[in-house]
Amino acid sequence: MEKLQAMATQVRRDIVRMVHGVQSGHPGGSLGCTDFMVALYFKIMKHNPSFHMEGANEDLFFLSNGHISPLFYSVLSRSGYFPVAELGTFRKLNTRLQGHPATHEHLPGVRIASGSLGQGLSVALGAALAKKMNGDQQFVFCLTGDGELQEGQNWEAIMSAAHHKADNFIATVDVNGQQIDGPTAKVLNVESLEAKWVAFGWEVLHMNGNDMNDVVATLELAKSKCGAGKPICILMKTEMGKGIDFMEGTHEWHGIAPNDEQLAKAFAQLPSELADY
Amino acid sequence: MATLADFPVQNEKETRAGFGDGIYEAAKINPKIVALTADLAGSLKLNNFIKDFPERFVQCGIAEANMIGVAAGLAIVGKIPYTTTFANFSTSRVYDQIRQSVAYSDKNVKICASHAGLTLGEDGATHQVLEDIGMMKMLPGMTVIVPCDYNQTKAATMAIADHQGPVYLRFGRPKWPNFTAENGSDFVIGKAQLINEGTDVSIFACGHLVWMAMQAAVELAKEGINAEVINIHTIKPLDVDAIVKSISKTKCIVTAEEHQINGGLGDSVAQVAAKHCPCPQEYVAVNDSFGESGTPAQLLKKYGLDSSNIIAAAKKAIARKG
Numbered sequence: 023m024e025k026l027q028a029m030a031t032q033v034r035r036d037i038v039r040m041v042h043g044v045q046s047g048h049p050g051g052s053l054g055c056t057d058f059m060v061a062l063y064f065k066i067m068k069h070n071p072s073f074h075m076e077g078a079n080e081d082l083f084f085l086s087n088g089h090i091s092p093l094f095y096s097v098l099s100r101s102g103y104f105p106v107a108e109l110g111t112f113r114k115l116n117t118r119l120q121g122h123p124a125t126h127e128h129l130p131g132v133r134i135a136s137g138s139l140g141q142g143l144s145v146a147l148g149a150a151l152a153k154k155m156n157g158d159q160q161f162v163f164c165l166t167g168d169g170e171l172q173e174g175q176n177w178e179a180i181m182s183a184a185h186h187k188a189d190n191f192i193a194t195v196d197v198n199g200q201q202i203d204g205p206t207a208k209v210l211n212v213e214s215l216e217a218k219w220v221a222f223g224w225e226v227l228h229m230n231g232n233d234m235n236d237v238v239a240t241l242e243l244a245k246s247k248c249g250a251g252k253p254i255c256i257l258m259k260t261e262m263g264k265g266i267d268f269m270e271g272t273h274e275w276h277g278i279a280p281n282d283e284q285l286a287k288a289f290a291q292l293p294s295e296l297a298d299y
Numbered sequence: 300m301a302t303l304a305d306f307p308v309q310n311e312k313e314t315r316a317g318f319g320d321g322i323y324e325a326a327k328i329n330p331k332i333v334a335l336t337a338d339l340a341g342s343l344k345l346n347n348f349i350k351d352f353p354e355r356f357v358q359c360g361i362a363e364a365n366m367i368g369v370a371a372g373l374a375i376v377g378k379i380p381y382t383t384t385f386a387n388f389s390t391s392r393v394y395d396q397i398r399q400s401v402a403y404s405d406k407n408v409k410i411c412a413s414h415a416g417l418t419l420g421e422d423g424a425t426h427q428v429l430e431d432i433g434m435m436k437m438l439p440g441m442t443v444i445v446p447c448d449y450n451q452t453k454a455a456t457m458a459i460a461d462h463q464g465p466v467y468l469r470f471g472r473p474k475w476p477n478f479t480a481e482n483g484s485d486f487v488i489g490k491a492q493l494i495n496e497g498t499d500v501s502i503f504a505c506g507h508l509v510w511m512a513m514q515a516a517v518e519l520a521k522e523g524i525n526a527e528v529i530n531i532h533t534i535k536p537l538d539v540d541a542i543v544k545s546i547s548k549t550k551c552i553v554t555a556e557e558h559q560i561n562g563g564l565g566d567s568v569a570q571v572a573a574k575h576c577p578c579p580q581e582y583v584a585v586n587d588s589f590g591e592s593g594t595p596a597q598l599l600k601k602y603g604l605d606s607s608n609i610i611a612a613a614k615k616a617i618a619r620k621g
Contacts, residue, residue, distance in 0.1 A: 076377045148372020178365035
């Protein structure tokens with residue numbers, strides 16, 4: 023557990039450094055989902071950093087809210103998919119670390135482009151169905167945002183996954199209650215998420231996405247509930263900007279970068295646990 | 300020397316039936332093939348596939364956006380998914396899903412689209428997509444195929460299973476003369492098909508209008524006009540060499556397609572001509588309008604897509620050579 027927390031701190035340092043380095047990107051959601059992604063890649067998933075697109079007999083992860091790419095890239099690199107030093111190329115010309123995740127440049131660990139919201143659940147469902155056709159016992163994970171659920175395609179996928187009994191599919195919703203134009207409840211209320219997912223035929227779990235113990239325990243519980251005819255949804259409460267006090271509790275840091283002074287303040291709150299890139 | 304006599308009409312069949320028979324045959328050979336539909340399994344003639352390969356069929360319901368994403372996910376794990384619905388719902392309804400999850404992500408998804416164009420008929424303009432070739436050919440990496448008859452649709456359906464990468468396969472609803480090789484041996488992706496050699500005008504056609512171009516060539520011959528007819532079944536990648544070779548000889552062009560005048564086959568051919576061999580070109584296509592209800596024959600006549608329009612366009616193109 024301490025190792026996971028140390029990794030989460032290092033990943034948060036990576037995120038703010040990447041976004042600061044190119045003065046663009048999305049730190050808020052990335053910081054909020056850090057504990058979840060670290061738990062997934064360093065504890066929960068069976069996966070192979072030598073990377074084969076088909077991922078036979080591996081767990082697969084799909085990031086639907088592709089704008090939290092700094093987090094995805096940091097976790098992939100620190101898992102061994104590509105050199106950590108490459109994080110310094112984020113959002114720059116002629117690199118593999120595109121603003122939003124893409125397969126076009128063949129970045130190991132990324133299986134689908136995402137950024138235009140609402141498409142990841144469908145793709146993850148297709149992968150889950152293919153695994154079932156192949157008799158592959160491993161799991162398919164997907165992360166979406168809560169604001170992202172305003173896109174109608176999600177509900178097509180949610181309906182379809184239950185209909186097809188995709189019980190190897192664990193979808194997590196980042197319930198941070200924020201989106202670009204303000205609180206989700208004000209922009210377009212998506213609640214009650216639990217009632218909606220249950221009504222669509224999913225098993226629904228809750229977790230505190232910024233409590234590593236709870237994240238690990240809930241993801242393990244979700245895996246244990248697979249194979250019972252229902253896909254699993256985890257409603258994950260997070261704080262956008264988690265770990266850096268002046269970024270927490272607001273949507274203001276959804277898509278802006280810290281300046282030099284803010285970066286120094288952020289680093290002061292995140293002691294380097296491993297080594298910066 | 301290819302002539303019209305090499306293509307006797309064997310029967311009349313729906314191109315969509317060629318798809319249904321093609322995917323069934325392909326599935327027998329290739330266990331990776333999966334069929335998806337958005338509540339149109341019957342219209343796309345998937346009955347035999349579903350009967351013999353139920354475990355490889357995914358009914359997606361009336362949820363096309365999800366179907367495209369599911370197909371991308373299936374492809375990631377190594378399947379060869381064929382999505383099926385009407386052409387309108389295969390393209391304009393799901394353009395962003397195709398763009399991001401299939402084309403940009405380079406997924407091996409086959410987007411199979413029936414009921415394309417005016418010949419869908421009585422359902423009217425809501426269903427008569429006339430912009431799909433343009434939308435699909437604009438996507439980097441997308442292969443776009445518009446076969447001309449039952450045999451060719453069956454051959455194309457089987458061929459795309461062995462072609463790595465995203466494909467848009469466009470076909471139609473009505474019974475139509477069937478004249479290409481029964482075994483599909485005359486179909487190669489990306490290779491234009493010479494139907495009739497000629498010297499006076501090059502008629503490039505795709506889909507149902509290849510037959511109209513053949514009819515036009517017969518009539519033109521009676522007036523001493525020797526028309527070359529070439530079936531451009533693959534709009535992308537375009538067989539540039541075949542087009543340049545033909546227009547270097549004939550020095551004028553007619554393009555014929557069941558599609559808007561903007562963005563379709565005609566514009567693809569015009570790009571080649573402008574670069575390699577500029578010469579007069581006449582378009583036989585829908586002139587920037589929506590369709591309407593009617594029988595296929597009525598609609599092709601009203602919107603200027605039948606053989607008489609191709610004949611008139613050929614004469615005009617020849618006259619413009621000066």
